[in-house]
Amino acid sequence: MKKTISVLVVSTFCYIVFAQTVSKDQMQRGKTVFETYCLTCHQEDGTGVPKLNPPLIKTSYVTGDKRKIITWVLSGTTEKIEIDGEYYSNNMPPQNYLKDQEIADVLTYIRNSFGNKSSAISATDVKNVRATMK
Amino acid sequence: MKKIILLPAILFVAFINRSCANFGNDTINAVKTIGADESNLVLPQGFNAVAFAKGLGEARHITVTPNGLVYVKLSKLKDGKGTYVFNDNNSDGISDATKGFGNFTGTGIAVKNGYLYASSDFDVYRYKLNEKFEVIDPEKPEKIVTGLLNRHQHEAKAIALDNDGNIYVNIGAYSNSCQERDRTKGSMGKNPCPILDSAGGIWKFKANQLNQTYGDGVRYATGLRNVVGLDWNNETNSLFVMQHGRDQLHDLFPDLYTTKQSAELPAECMYELHQGSDCGWPYIYYDWQQKKKMLNPEYGGDGVKTSGENAQEPVAAFPGHMGPNGLLFYTGNMFPEKYKHGAFIAFHGSWNRSPEPQKGYFIAFVPFKDGKPSGDWEVFADNFAGGEAFMQPGKAKHRPCGLAQGPDGSLYVSDDAGGTIYKITYTGGK
Numbered sequence: 001m002k003k004t005i006s007v008l009v010v011s012t013f014c015y016i017v018f019a020q021t022v023s024k025d026q027m028q029r030g031k032t033v034f035e036t037y038c039l040t041c042h043q044e045d046g047t048g049v050p051k052l053n054p055p056l057i058k059t060s061y062v063t064g065d066k067r068k069i070i071t072w073v074l075s076g077t078t079e080k081i082e083i084d085g086e087y088y089s090n091n092m093p094p095q096n097y098l099k100d101q102e103i104a105d106v107l108t109y110i111r112n113s114f115g116n117k118s119s120a121i122s123a124t125d126v127k128n129v130r131a132t133m134k
Numbered sequence: 135m136k137k138i139i140l141l142p143a144i145l146f147v148a149f150i151n152r153s154c155a156n157f158g159n160d161t162i163n164a165v166k167t168i169g170a171d172e173s174n175l176v177l178p179q180g181f182n183a184v185a186f187a188k189g190l191g192e193a194r195h196i197t198v199t200p201n202g203l204v205y206v207k208l209s210k211l212k213d214g215k216g217t218y219v220f221n222d223n224n225s226d227g228i229s230d231a232t233k234g235f236g237n238f239t240g241t242g243i244a245v246k247n248g249y250l251y252a253s254s255d256f257d258v259y260r261y262k263l264n265e266k267f268e269v270i271d272p273e274k275p276e277k278i279v280t281g282l283l284n285r286h287q288h289e290a291k292a293i294a295l296d297n298d299g300n301i302y303v304n305i306g307a308y309s310n311s312c313q314e315r316d317r318t319k320g321s322m323g324k325n326p327c328p329i330l331d332s333a334g335g336i337w338k339f340k341a342n343q344l345n346q347t348y349g350d351g352v353r354y355a356t357g358l359r360n361v362v363g364l365d366w367n368n369e370t371n372s373l374f375v376m377q378h379g380r381d382q383l384h385d386l387f388p389d390l391y392t393t394k395q396s397a398e399l400p401a402e403c404m405y406e407l408h409q410g411s412d413c414g415w416p417y418i419y420y421d422w423q424q425k426k427k428m429l430n431p432e433y434g435g436d437g438v439k440t441s442g443e444n445a446q447e448p449v450a451a452f453p454g455h456m457g458p459n460g461l462l463f464y465t466g467n468m469f470p471e472k473y474k475h476g477a478f479i480a481f482h483g484s485w486n487r488s489p490e491p492q493k494g495y496f497i498a499f500v501p502f503k504d505g506k507p508s509g510d511w512e513v514f515a516d517n518f519a520g521g522e523a524f525m526q527p528g529k530a531k532h533r534p535c536g537l538a539q540g541p542d543g544s545l546y547v548s549d550d551a552g553g554t555i556y557k558i559t560y561t562g563g564k
Contacts, residue, residue: 035489037385039488039489040381040382040385040485040488040489041485043485043488043526043527043528044488044489045526047526047527047528047529048527048528049528050527050528050551051192051209052485052527055528076318078285078286078316079286089286089287089289090286090287090317091286091316091317092317093315093316093317093318093319094315094318097319097320
């Protein structure tokens with residue numbers, strides 16, 4: 001019984017933290033960044049392009065480790081990459097010209113759109129990863 | 135005048151022993167052609183389409199032998215095999231026998247002078263055929279060309295053969311517009327573009343010589359960003375290709391191009407090639423509305439400046455990004471007279487038109503007379519995607535990719551999204 005209560009308390013706490021961090025404003029700002037820099041390749045609904053540009057719907061890259069997806073956006077790739085068993089061959093340009101806040105916003109938007117539900121990313125998260133890449 | 139032709143509901147084709155006749159007893163599987171197809175093609179009056187074969191996954195290019203065997207190259211292994219052959223033993227228009235062989239994936243496939251040619255994204259192989267056009271030793275292809283550049287973008291090595299013992303291979307540019315950093319805003323074009331020495335063109339090799347590399351072939355044509363649809367035209371005795379035009383004018387240069395201009399203007403061009411042809415990539419794109427060769431913004435273009443005085447003119451130009459993946463000059467007698475010598479083009483369907491609506495996912499036709507287009511292009515077979523709601527690359531139920539002509543003059547279409555092989559016939563409304 002005690003255990004159940006503590007689980008409830010912890011989940012409620014998590015819910016509140018989560019609800020606070022994924023703000024409506026951040027989602028709106030993220031959508032604008034997405035439409036400006038990401039939409040052409042990944043498509044408006046995140047379905048991507050088979051064999052070329054990966055989808056953003058419930059893939060391990062998008063919903064997984066924050067640092068990995070931040071690194072990905074900052075560095076881009078010229079490799080043929082495998083995501084969840086499928087290969088994608090188009091180059092992704094590095095998006096390191098975007099501000100920390102813009103990257104935080106767009107990644108939070110992607111991680112909470114198209115059926116995804118993952119934690120928000122902050123400008124500090126991006127700043128920390130960017131610092132390790134210099 | 136068009137009418138919707140429903141693909142007939144096809145009963146499950148039971149596996150019957152006589153279908154073994156062509157391929158040997160141990161390797162035959164029944165082809166499952168169960169139920170009607172969800173995508174009802176829209177065809178001109180008098181034409182009919184059936185699903186000749188289904189469930190192939192990524193069916194890229196296709197070729198049909200003079201006795202009606204259908205060879206298909208896959209870009210993803212199906213049951214561990216990368217090439218499949220089909221036969222319609224009972225002549226009901228639906229394949230009733232199939233066999234897979236070869237462990238490599240790819241796009242190109244062709245039959246010529248007793249051999250089946252097939253390409254991976256690195257090499258070109260050939261298999262000797264017997265008098266019934268069956269592959270004699272499926273496990274031991276000979277390598278004709280090897281070590282071709284594959285840097286993941288535009289990697290498909292589409293092939294075509296002439297009547298003088300040569301094979302032509304596309305080596306696509308691993309780049310959108312030869313920027314210092316590919317597809318990166320603010321990055322300008324390299325001048326001269328170093329990609330062109332080993333990619334961004336068509337290379338010519340001997341069809342009967344083993345283990346050729348770059349040094350054994352010649353760069354037949356250059357300045358071609360990427361070619362997937364190509365065909366040898368026996369009337370003009372020359373190679374025709376469909377270039378995939380450049381992407382992302384608006385994304386990379388938002389001050390110079392609107393999303394609409396970016397979606398429409400950079401044409402998908404048809405070129406007739408000869409030794410030494412230069413089609414101008416990456417320095418120019420072709421604006422099909424103005425009918426002009428435009429200087430690319432990566433090289434100082436602004437949407438107004440023309441360039442490429444020495445670059446070849448296209449013989450036909452189509453709206454941007456539709457993805458011409460198959461080209462076939464029709465020489466059959468089944469279709470009405472207007473189709474004779476004309477070009478069918480399989481438009482795989484766009485992605486780079488977003489946020490504008492996507493386009494393509496159809497087969498177009500261009501009438502030809504005396505080796506040149508004699509009229510405007512038109513949509514021949516439409517609705518591969520399965521309706522407006524599916525006109526997106528990740529949602530389309532089917533995407534036409536390869537084209538081939540059957541011995542009776544029927545048109546075969548391969549689909550690399552739904553894995554269907556369509557057979558289109560003309561019945562004249564009968």
